[in-house]
Amino acid sequence: MAGGRQIRLCDEGEPAPARCALLEAEFPFIDETVRLRAAVPDSRATLADVVPLAREICDRLTSSVVRQVEARGRTISCAKGCGVCCTNYLVPMTVPEALRLWEEIRRLPAAEFRRLAEAFDGAARRLAESGLEEAYARLDPADPASMAAQRELAGKWWSENRFPCPMLRDGACSLYVSRPMPCREFLVVSPPEQCRTNTETRVRRPVALHAVLAAWAAEMEAARPTLVLLCNLLPWCEGHRARARRSWPGRPMVRRLLEILTETAERAAAP
Numbered sequence: 001m002a003g004g005r006q007i008r009l010c011d012e013g014e015p016a017p018a019r020c021a022l023l024e025a026e027f028p029f030i031d032e033t034v035r036l037r038a039a040v041p042d043s044r045a046t047l048a049d050v051v052p053l054a055r056e057i058c059d060r061l062t063s064s065v066v067r068q069v070e071a072r073g074r075t076i077s078c079a080k081g082c083g084v085c086c087t088n089y090l091v092p093m094t095v096p097e098a099l100r101l102w103e104e105i106r107r108l109p110a111a112e113f114r115r116l117a118e119a120f121d122g123a124a125r126r127l128a129e130s131g132l133e134e135a136y137a138r139l140d141p142a143d144p145a146s147m148a149a150q151r152e153l154a155g156k157w158w159s160e161n162r163f164p165c166p167m168l169r170d171g172a173c174s175l176y177v178s179r180p181m182p183c184r185e186f187l188v189v190s191p192p193e194q195c196r197t198n199t200e201t202r203v204r205r206p207v208a209l210h211a212v213l214a215a216w217a218a219e220m221e222a223a224r225p226t227l228v229l230l231c232n233l234l235p236w237c238e239g240h241r242a243r244a245r246r247s248w249p250g251r252p253m254v255r256r257l258l259e260i261l262t263e264t265a266e267r268a269a270a271p
């Protein structure tokens with residue numbers, strides 16, 4: 001954003017940073033009431049500029065899920081350094097996440113950038129050969145009914161084309177803080193060995209933030225929700241440079257994101 005100020009969450013009672021407004025949201029999530037306070041600078045923002053905030057919200061909701069699971073005597077198996085699912089699944093990203101991740105990759109040291117660029121280039125070729133990209137492009141990530149189709153395609157990829165995620169290095173994600181929403185939201189309570197055979201016990205959540213972010217981005221761009229497959233990140237971003245540069249007034253953008261999140265959570269909590 002202009003001036004280098006980032007859109008971010010603020011703790012309860014924390015004053016607004018200079019030249020920022022605090023936007024608030026409150027909604028039910030599992031057995032808790034979640035309260036969010038977002039600091040938003042008085043400037044224009046791109047879709048990618050809102051991703052750090054979305055990641056923070058996603059991580060906060062995931063922490064709530066973990067607390068609820070543990071309160072019921074279960075243990076989450078997933079943790080940084082467990083890369084089992086990083087060879088199993090075709091990861092769909094929202095447009096804002098894809099644009100943000102490409103920005104972050106381009107800022108890496110030259111040697112690491114080249115390594116990742118080569119890995120992503122190989123992944124994109126494999127995807128093109130599989131023919132699955134076109135099938136994914138027809139899905140609507142904001143439609144809950146498409147989740148089953150996403151899982152079916154991911155299973156097809158896993159059984160026929162799987163190979164390590166381009167971001168995987170020495171058994172762990174080399175860009176862990178930048179990992180996509182589906183990676184952040186995917187939790188299991190079964191042993192990691194079951195993830196190798198696609199028989200894991202997944203933790204369900206009432207709100208998937210990647211679906212909220214997809215719906216919000218589509219509204220901003222006045223377009224249908226889009227999924228960008230992680231392994232096709234580089235060629236997709238190279239072909240959508242104009243979308244990366246487009247900007248809107250930051251505060252209405254964030255306000256609308258919080259509204260969509262609240263509406264989604266309230267619908268999920270309704271009897």
